[in-house]
Amino acid sequence: MHVTGTHFTHFADRADAGRRLAARLGHPGGPDTVVVALPRGGVPVAAEVAEALDAPLDICVIRKLGVPYQPELGMGAIGEDGVRVLNEQVIRLASVTDAQLAGVERRERTELERRARRYRGDRPPVDVRGRTVVVVDDGIATGSTARAACRIVRERGAARVVLAVPVAPADWTDRLAGVADELVCVETPSPFFAIGEFYADFSQTEDEEVLRLLAEARGREQRDRRQREREQQDPKQRDRTSGRALEDPSAATPVDRELVLTVGGVRLAGRLTVPVGALGVVVFAHGSGSGRNSPRNRYVADQLNRAGLATLLFDLLTEAEEPDRRKVFDVGLLGSRLTAVARRLGAGAGEDPGPDVLPETRRLPLGLFGASTGAAAALHTAAELGPAVRAVVSRGGRPDLAGSEVLVRVSAPTLLVVGSLDTTVLDLNRRAGRRLRCESELAVVPGATHLFEEPGTLDQVAELARNWFLRHLPEPAPRP
Known part of the structure; x- marks a missing residue:
């Protein structure tokens, strides 16, 4: 066993700690290495390590078992796969009874299962068999959680396990031999009382930050995987600026163009934006009184583009049809047109998409973003196309208008975003959400009305949508 360590200086925050830890590791990384974080605090640290090592990032959900009357003192830990590690010395010195231990474990097991579902959804853990696994947390106190995490990755088949933390007590190597x-470890200060005293900013890591960092890591991993595949397919085609191979020369050029598609006998206009190396494409289904030029939807689309997602802002009604309120609320009409557009993007087209599919999107996984009545249309299309739709986001939408028969058929993970002051629509979303059988969440933006015109509220919508699509659109990378 090899051990490294040094003396102490404060970390600015977890990201700073992660960068310094990555520099200390000095491992080659790559696809044969997996970085596994202990949520929540370990994820911002591990994200920096994974990026520096160019390695996949995963989580290992562990829950500390705290002494009942002093919960910050760990008497053990539990983890995924039924792993259970106890510190008998702490249990004996704290006079913890079997009943007290069972009560703490029962409560923490419930929270562990909730967090595992929240962070991972229905995705399995990254395959670590035969690979080097770097287990990362924001620090070590008693070592119970780190011990449990290392045991889990060992049992999952890791060939080599590296436990890496920014800060730990001076005797940590004896505890975890x-x-x-x-x-x-970057720093081993003495005396050592708590991990947080060695960080200038040790604020709590929230679930949304964990989800964002995991989504960004999956996006980076997929982009890197595609780049490797392109290099293997044709090493001669390379981006002149990066030296990387490309599936075709046009892949080096971002796309931003107006287009017109004929759908159901009418000509409908849209704007297609595809960044280089796009991870997926999101079609915007606009609601009543809105369209591809809506500043709100264009703002959200711009944020998605910055995150590496292509977007299609598309009008489902012609200018002549827009004043007709019957067509505005004709979910069947809107949904059928949106489905036809999705097929033109390549959704559900299989291995041979055909000549009518847009070349810029033919291999991209599909997401749908619906506003107002457009949300009902998006759910209609999700039900119609099944697995070809990977995720749906509704902004101030009317999912109830899709109808119960459609809602129960939706399989795509669905996020319903509603302003807290939009009380009528909020109630309708709650009712519709109860009818969905897929993975779904209701996100309520505080202080927002129906159009999210209040300062900062649209930023929250964009962040929620970005995280949801990055979480569900990128395809899992196969084990090399």
Whole structure:
């Protein structure tokens, strides 16, 4: 077992700690290495390590078992796969009874299962068999959670385990001898009372930050995987600026163009934006009184583009049809047109998409963003196309207008975003959400009305949508 460590200076925050930890690791990384974080605090640290090592990022959900009357003192930990680690010395010195231990474990097991579902959804853990696994947390106190995490990755088949943390007590190697093949720590200060005292900013890591960092890591991993595949397919085609191979020369050029598609006998206009290396494409289904030039939807689309997602802002009604309120609320009409557009993007087209599919999007996974009545249309299309639609986001939408028969058929993970002051629509979304059988969440933006015109509220919509699509659109990378 190899051990490294040094003396102490404060970390600015977890990201700073992660960068310094990555520099200390010095591992080659790559696809044969997996970085596994202990949520929540370990994720911002591990995200920096994974990026520096160019390695996939995953989580290992562990819950500390705190002494009942002093919960910050760990008497053990539980983890995924039924792993259970106890510190018998702490249990004995704290006089914890079997009943007290069982009560704490029962409560923490419930929270562990909730967090695992929240962070991972229905995705399995990254395959670590035969690979080097770097287990990362924001620090070590008693070591119970780190011990449990290392045990889990060992049992999942890791060939080599590295336990890496920014800060730990001076005797941490004695406590954790034999737990990992290598122990790496940036600082080992003495005296040591709590991890947080060695961070200038040790504010709590929220679930949304965990989800964002995991989504960004999956996006980076997919982009890197596609780049490797392109290089293997044709090493001669390379981006002149990066030297990387490309599936075709046009892939080096971003797309931003107006287009017109004929759908159901009418000509409908849209704006297609595809960044280089796009991870997926999101079609915007506009509601009543809105269209491809809506500043709100264009703002959200711009944020998605910055995150590496293509967007199609598309009008489902012609200018002549827009004043007709019957057509504005004709979910069947809007949904059928949106489905036809989705097929033109390549959704559900299989291996041979055909000549009518847009070349810029033919291989991109599909997401739908619906506003107002457009949300009902998006759910209609999700039900019609099934697995070809990977995710749906509704902004101030009317999912209830899709009808119960449609809602129960939707399989795509669906996020319903509603302003807290939009009380009528909020109630309708709650009712519609109860009818959905897919993975779904209701996100309520505080202080927002129906159009999200209040300062900062549209930023929250964009962030929620970005995280949801990055979480569900990128395809899982196969084990190399």
